[in-house]
Amino acid sequence: MAKRGMLIVLSGPSGVGKGTVRKAIFDQGGNDFVYSVSMTTRSPRVGEENGVDYHFVTKTEFEEEIANGGMLEYAQYVDNYYGTPIKYINKTLDEGHDVFLEIEVQGAMQVREKMPTGVYIFLTPPDLKELKNRLVGRGTDSAEVIEKRIETAISEIKMMENYDYAVVNDEVELAVERIKDIIRAERLRVVRVMPEYNEMIGDLGK
């Protein structure tokens, strides 16, 4: 039996550039993990392809999937559903392939509950890191702007606590490399390779 694949979840606050980073990872090619295409009820935009960018379905179809327990996670934004069908993911993991998800923070927390052994990566805006430097700097921002930024930073840091890794999206290419480092390293974790070794020993009749 193939070793079960590893689930990799990329998430982060909205506007941080998750989609851009994910696209850069898969545009590079040569990856030994596969992208799980999300399902949505929104209409395809120009250039978007069914089954590549999203699985485009009707509202009725989506709600049937929910009712049948077929969604690993889902959420509603602006009257449309977005979510991850569980079937494809389980099939792919069972075949021994690693699966990459790029989803919103609410969805990521739903997935974490159901699949706690996944790798959870939080993409952070560079300004979270640079915030301090900027604020203690020349002081050209109004008190209100500063206050708002601090609040946002705090809420994002609180989200980060629920993830395994924090990757700063300062440059897309750097963020991509960091995510690939994480995936390579996670495959070497003793908790992940142990079952394989134990099975080997078991097979040997001990």
Added chain:
Amino acid sequence: MAKRGMLIVLSGPSGVGKGTVRKAIFDQGGNDFVYSVSMTTRSPRVGEENGVDYHFVTKTEFEEEIANGGMLEYAQYVDNYYGTPIKYINKTLDEGHDVFLEIEVQGAMQVREKMPTGVYIFLTPPDLKELKNRLVGRGTDSAEVIEKRIETAISEIKMMENYDYAVVNDEVELAVERIKDIIRAERLRVVRVMPEYNEMIGDLGK
């Protein structure tokens, strides 16, 4: 204040090639972590340099360090002491630099107790992975040889359980790359970067 550095411990069964891999890592240069030179009472071999390969000391000096609680870990092999002085490591970590240790398994377990937040990497022989293939293969080995190999494999797998990562030493260059992936990924772990973010928020007066 500088963020405290990360301790990286490379260990593994004797004969697995820890020293060769460590040497390859540092011969490459350009590393953003430093090697902690061990202390020993054995005589320098031809070409070995004091303070580079080992800190060469007398038995009395070594035993004084032990008595003063100055050793992070130590062990005796063939009448000689080998160990890691704690002073240099703490100083280097406090300065914000990551420290790399290459030590025997007994020592690694002593260090893990004292410094549980370190990164513990177990180097495994390739034959542990290949064992099954070889044993279920042509069957040219005697029952005794097979039994012995299985026993060794089991004891090594049991050791592995105490580590975070398992790196197969099939090729030195590959093992080096895997270890560097691990180090880069570990620096991005939320548990490691969180204090820095929290400090930043704290500094902002929240």
